[in-house]
Amino acid sequence: MAKIEINGRNLHEVEMKQEKYDRVTTSYLSYPEHRIKIKIEKDKIIVKLPPLLALELYRSAIIPQNEEEAFPVKLDGKDIGLFRMIDLRYPLSSGKDELISMAFTRIGEG
Numbered sequence: 001m002a003k004i005e006i007n008g009r010n011l012h013e014v015e016m017k018q019e020k021y022d023r024v025t026t027s028y029l030s031y032p033e034h035r036i037k038i039k040i041e042k043d044k045i046i047v048k049l050p051p052l053l054a055l056e057l058y059r060s061a062i063i064p065q066n067e068e069e070a071f072p073v074k075l076d077g078k079d080i081g082l083f084r085m086i087d088l089r090y091p092l093s094s095g096k097d098e099l100i101s102m103a104f105t106r107i108g109e110g
Contacts, residue, residue: 002038004047005074007062011036011049016056037099038075043106045073045083048099054088063102070107082107 004011012035015028029052037048057063063085064071070082083104091098 001033002040002075003033003077004036004038004045005072005077006057007064007071009062011047011053011057014053014056014060014062016052035099040075044086045104047102047104049102051090051098051100054100054102073104080106 012031012033015030018027018029020026031050031053035050036053039046039048058065062071067085070084073080073083083106085102086105087101087103089101089103091100
């Protein structure tokens with residue numbers, strides 16, 4: 001199972017602060033590697049991930065909101081080049097285990 005790093009952040013290590021359930025505790029949500037699916041094509045990567053993680057990638061600017069802005073991607077710690085997002089697809093249903101599909105294309109030579 002490949003580990004993907006986008007803009008210097010391993011996706012399985014991204015922590016999302018959750019609502020407090022008491023005054024002294026802060027909880028975080030993160031997703032293990034097996035919840036993040038990666039498909040590699042020639043100069044394209046398709047990542048399927050939980051919706052809350054996709055939202056956090058935008059909120060925290062790990063994936064730039066500017067569609068023309070390129071960002072570095074690593075697979076298993078190896079730099080594979082600069083990419084930009086070219087597509088985002090929502091799942092057909094809204095069940096709790098559904099995944100969002102994000103497609104990235106390499107910019108320049110790989």
